[in-house]
Amino acid sequence: MLSELDTLLHRSLPSGHVYFARLASELSLNARAAGDLPKALEWADRAVRIAEEAARGGSASSLYEGKFLVARSIIKLDLDRVSEAIADASAALPLLQTVALPGSSSSDVGRAQVALGRALGAERKDDQARSAFRNASELLDKTLGPDNPESREARQLAGISPQ
Numbered sequence: 001m002l003s004e005l006d007t008l009l010h011r012s013l014p015s016g017h018v019y020f021a022r023l024a025s026e027l028s029l030n031a032r033a034a035g036d037l038p039k040a041l042e043w044a045d046r047a048v049r050i051a052e053e054a055a056r057g058g059s060a061s062s063l064y065e066g067k068f069l070v071a072r073s074i075i076k077l078d079l080d081r082v083s084e085a086i087a088d089a090s091a092a093l094p095l096l097q098t099v100a101l102p103g104s105s106s107s108d109v110g111r112a113q114v115a116l117g118r119a120l121g122a123e124r125k126d127d128q129a130r131s132a133f134r135n136a137s138e139l140l141d142k143t144l145g146p147d148n149p150e151s152r153e154a155r156q157l158a159g160i161s162p163q
Helices: 002-012 018-033 037-056 062-078 082-099 107-122 126-144 149-158
Strands: none
Touching: 018 037, 018 062, 037 062, 062 082, 062 107, 082 107, 107 126, 107 149, 126 149
């Protein structure tokens, strides 16, 4: 199915369109789910690269780049490339904060905080990890609701009592 989409996209969109990044991200998720982490990282790298180029060219917002950096951070943590996972999650935060409406909360920023917290925890930076999880919990509670599984997980990781 995704190969058919690739063919269709190449027929109808210019090279470097952000939809190619989205496709690469989906292929990365599929590879990760199949346990092929090197292939997942290869596709995640491609998604980030295309999104960066699209954002620089003005054809896409930094939202895509930020989301794909978070996804790549998770894969890098799976591969025990902890410092790179921290770098990707850290780089995603300002990109995602920039596209959030002023004064609003963003579930994408919350998810980036969870990714950062997990990577920091893997590096035994427990205080920083808890801080990231607390930030994530606050954002995810506001945007997804306190009963959402992601919100509950962030509260648990932060050591916050259930609501």
